[in-house]
Amino acid sequence: MQHKTxxxxxxxxxxxxxxxxxxxxxxxxxxxxxxxxxxxxxxAPGLDVARAAGLTAxxxxxxxxxxxxxxxERALDAALRAAGVDYVCLAGYMxxxxxxxxxxxxxxxxxxxxxxxxxxPGLHTHERALEAGSRIHGCTVHWVTEGMDEGPIIGQxxxxxxxxxxxxxxxxxVLRQEHRLYPAALHRVLAPDAxxxxxxSDCLLSV
Ligand code: GRF
Numbered sequence: 526m527q528h529k530t531x532x533x534x535x536x537x538x539x540x541x542x543x544x545x546x547x548x549x550x551x552x553x554x555x556x557x558x559x560x561x562x563x564x565x566x567x568x569a570p571g572l573d574v575a576r577a578a579g580l581t582a583x584x585x586x587x588x589x590x591x592x593x594x595x596x597x598e599r600a601l602d603a604a605l606r607a608a609g610v611d612y613v614c615l616a617g618y619m620x621x622x623x624x625x626x627x628x629x630x631x632x633x634x635x636x637x638x639x640x641x642x643x644x645x646p647g648l649h650t651h652e653r654a655l656e657a658g659s660r661i662h663g664c665t666v667h668w669v670t671e672g673m674d675e676g677p678i679i680g681q682x683x684x685x686x687x688x689x690x691x692x693x694x695x696x697x698x699v700l701r702q703e704h705r706l707y708p709a710a711l712h713r714v715l716a717p718d719a720x721x722x723x724x725x726s727d728c729l730l731s732v
Contacts, residue, residue: 540571646674665712680732
């Protein structure tokens, strides 16, 4: 039986990357298990997805904390520690983190971002890739550090930008690869000697 490292997933919305991680963690040979799903948004649809999969899913609403972001993060941190998790995967978690949480989980917190970093950190990445005339776009899994979308890269998946792409079309093409990349990158972190994930005809993936 493969040793499974306990992880948490932090979400704010629909949680499709979380779902990809849930599916991977369900495999006996995958080196992680999900001990907790946490959201800052009590209405995040992903919370129901997680509960339907039999996972513990908890919301810690940021709104009562007003501008005291560190206090909200202390509550998140307490929940993560109570659940005994070793790694944290941000998956569409839409709050900027303060140095409190990034320092507390340094080297143990990953994020997925919908661009080939260091290009297009921040929001609206697909629109910006089209405006810039990028011919190749993609997604990145990276370590979380204090600077937004700046930490060392763990893996990337690249897709072509096609002539008639809209931001939605391009975003959907990238999202399909996010769902391959995140489980592969986490696998690489937890089991570095395992074989790398394979590229496919529609994407170049490197972890
Ligand atoms: C993804 O595009 C992810 O890269 C970004 O936010 C989006 C979250 O989507 N950080 P989902 O909630 O995982 O479906």
